[in-house]
Amino acid sequence: MMEWYVVHTKPRQEFRAQENLLNQGFETYLPTIDMQKLLGQSLGIKQEPLFARYLFIHLDQVQSNWYPIRSTRGVHQVLRFGLNTDPVKVPHEVIQLIKDQLCEIGKSPKNMFELNDPVVIKDGSMKGLNGSFQEIYRQPNGEHRALVLIDFLGKLQKIKVPVNSISKVVN
Numbered sequence: 746m747m748e749w750y751v752v753h754t755k756p757r758q759e760f761r762a763q764e765n766l767l768n769q770g771f772e773t774y775l776p777t778i779d780m781q782k783l784l785g786q787s788l789g790i791k792q793e794p795l796f797a798r799y800l801f802i803h804l805d806q807v808q809s810n811w812y813p814i815r816s817t818r819g820v821h822q823v824l825r826f827g828l829n830t831d832p833v834k835v836p837h838e839v840i841q842l843i844k845d846q847l848c849e850i851g852k853s854p855k856n857m858f859e860l861n862d863p864v865v866i867k868d869g870s871m872k873g874l875n876g877s878f879q880e881i882y883r884q885p886n887g888e889h890r891a892l893v894l895i896d897f898l899g900k901l902q903k904i905k906v907p908v909n910s911i912s913k914v915v916n
């Protein structure tokens with residue numbers, strides 16, 4: 746009987762693992778989401794795995810040949826928990842739920858920053874100041890800048906900084 750299993754990939758090699766498994770005739774599923782990323786000096790959309798370092802593979806525990814999976818480029822191992830030697834099965838319903846949820850989300854990209862995200866300025870004359878992200882806009886020269894609201898000398902001030910000079914504050 747065909748079941749879904751979890752493949753643990755090497756760091757940032759989910760797409761490579763999927764491609765190599767597909768080339769060997771395995772059925773795989775790698776849920777992805779479009780993310781807004783800073784690519785050089787401009788913003789772009791990059792497809793990222795929904796679950797970093799994991800993808801799903803559809804196999805028959807008895808009939809499928811499991812041996813090539815472990816030695817596939819990009820693959821670390823088939824996921825197992827504890828001392829249990831059986832690979833982790835994922836119910837078909839869970840896979841279908843992930844697919845349905847990704848369809849509901851649609852293909853609108855996830856933004857790097859959301860309105861009022863706490864950020865810290867990493868470099869420049871305002872280095873070390875904390876603020877609140879407001880928006881990203883594109884200048885006429887093509888460079889993307891962020892508008893950040895900071896508390897400076899007891900007053901809220903809006904400042905413009907390069908997008909690559911801010912990062913989210915992790916609580």
